Amino acid sequence: MDFQRLVLHRESCRAYDSARAVEDEKLRLVLEAARLAPSACNAQPYRFTVCRGELAKEVARATSGMGMNRFALDAPILLVISEDDYNKTAALGAKLKGNDYRSIDIGIAASHLTLAASDLGLSTCILGWFDDRRIRELCALSHPVRLVVTLGYAKEDKAPREKKRKEYSALIQEKK
Amino acid sequence: MDFQRLVLHRESCRAYDSARAVEDEKLRLVLEAARLAPSACNAQPYRFTVCRGELAKEVARATSGMGMNRFALDAPILLVISEDDYNKTAALGAKLKGNDYRSIDIGIAASHLTLAASDLGLSTCILGWFDDRRIRELCALSHPVRLVVTLGYAKEDKAPREKKRKEYSALIQEKK
Numbered sequence: 001m002d003f004q005r006l007v008l009h010r011e012s013c014r015a016y017d018s019a020r021a022v023e024d025e026k027l028r029l030v031l032e033a034a035r036l037a038p039s040a041c042n043a044q045p046y047r048f049t050v051c052r053g054e055l056a057k058e059v060a061r062a063t064s065g066m067g068m069n070r071f072a073l074d075a076p077i078l079l080v081i082s083e084d085d086y087n088k089t090a091a092l093g094a095k096l097k098g099n100d101y102r103s104i105d106i107g108i109a110a111s112h113l114t115l116a117a118s119d120l121g122l123s124t125c126i127l128g129w130f131d132d133r134r135i136r137e138l139c140a141l142s143h144p145v146r147l148v149v150t151l152g153y154a155k156e157d158k159a160p161r162e163k164k165r166k167e168y169s170a171l172i173q174e175k176k
Numbered sequence: 177m178d179f180q181r182l183v184l185h186r187e188s189c190r191a192y193d194s195a196r197a198v199e200d201e202k203l204r205l206v207l208e209a210a211r212l213a214p215s216a217c218n219a220q221p222y223r224f225t226v227c228r229g230e231l232a233k234e235v236a237r238a239t240s241g242m243g244m245n246r247f248a249l250d251a252p253i254l255l256v257i258s259e260d261d262y263n264k265t266a267a268l269g270a271k272l273k274g275n276d277y278r279s280i281d282i283g284i285a286a287s288h289l290t291l292a293a294s295d296l297g298l299s300t301c302i303l304g305w306f307d308d309r310r311i312r313e314l315c316a317l318s319h320p321v322r323l324v325v326t327l328g329y330a331k332e333d334k335a336p337r338e339k340k341r342k343e344y345s346a347l348i349q350e351k352k
Contacts, residue, residue: 003179004209007209049351052351052352099322104283172211
C-alpha cells in the first residue's frame with residue numbers, strides 16, 4: 001500500500017491473537033526495516049532484542065505495573081529496544097548542540113519497525129512504561145531499555161480507528 | 177511502493193534542484209503524514225514550521241556553521257521541527273520513568289515526514305546541526321528547535337546508494 005494509506009492503517013493494537021505465531025520471514029523483514037533506519041552520523045545507537053515464549057511473558061509482566069499494558073501478555077513477540085554505545089562524531093555533536101540525537105534515532109527506528117509490521121499485516125504497540133531494571137536483567141542488557149514493542153496478529157480484523165490529532169493549524173505554521 | 181522498497185529508496189539528499197518547486201499538494205501530504213504520527217499519550221509535543229523563499233535561505237544559513245550543510249541553501253523548503261508543550265500524562269510518565277518520550281516522538285514524526293516525501297518522489301535530509309537561537313528568532317518559536325529537514329527534488333535522478341549499516345548480529349539478538 002502507498003505510504004499515506006499505511007500511515008492511516010497503522011495503529012496501536014491492544015488485543016492480540018496469542019495462538020497465532022508471527023512467521024519468521026515477516027519478523028526478519030520487520031527487523032531489517034529497523035536495521036536500515038537512518039540515524040545521526042549513522043551511529044545506530046540501539047539494539048533490538050527479540051523475546052518469545054516464556055521470556056516474552058516475563059518481559060510483558062515487566063511492562064504491566066500499575067495496571068498498564070496487560071494485553072502485552074498475549075503478544076507472541078516482544079521487541080526490546082535498548083540503547084547502545086554512541087559513536088564519537090554523534091556524541092560530540094550531541095554535546096556541542098545539547099540535542100538528544102540518540103532518543104530521536106530510537107524514535108525513527110521504532111517507526112520503521114512498526115510501519116514495516118503494519119505493511120505485512122502485523123500489529124504493534126509501542127510501550128514506554130516498563131521496569132527498565134527487570135528487563136535489562138531478563139535480556140542481559142548492559143544499556144538502558146528505551147522502548148518495548150509488542151508484535152503479533154490482532155485478535156480481530158477491524159477497520160482502523162479514526163485518528164484523533166491536533167488540528168493542522170495547531171501543529172503546522174507556514175512562514176514566507 | 178511497498179514499505180521495504182520505500183526504506184531502501186529513502187536516503188539523505190545533499191544536492192537539490194533549486195529551480196524546481198515542491199507542489200503544494202505534495203507538501204500537504206508530507207505534513208499530513210507527520211500530523212498523523214503516533215506519540216506517547218498522543219501528546220504530539222512538536223510543531224512544524226514550513227520555511228520558503230528568503231526565510232528558507234536564512235534558516236539554511238543557520239544550519240551551515242563550521243562548513244556543514246551548505247547544500248541546504250538549494251532546498252526550496254526547510255521544515256523546522258521544534259518542541260511544543262507536553263501534556264500532563266506524558267510529562268508525568270516521562271518523569272516517573274526517566275525516559276525522554278518527547279525526543280522519541282520527534283524521531284517518529286521526522287520519520288513519517290521523510291518517508292512520505294520519498295514515497296512522493298521528493299528528497300530530504302534530516303539536520304541536527306544548527307543554531308537553535310537563530311532559528312527560533314527567524315521563525316518566532318518559543319520552544320527549542322530539535323531538527324531541520326530539507327525538502328525538495330534531487331538535482332539528479334540516481335539509483336539509491338547502498339546503505340552501510342551494522343551487521344544484523346551487532347544490532348539484533350534473539351532470545352528464547
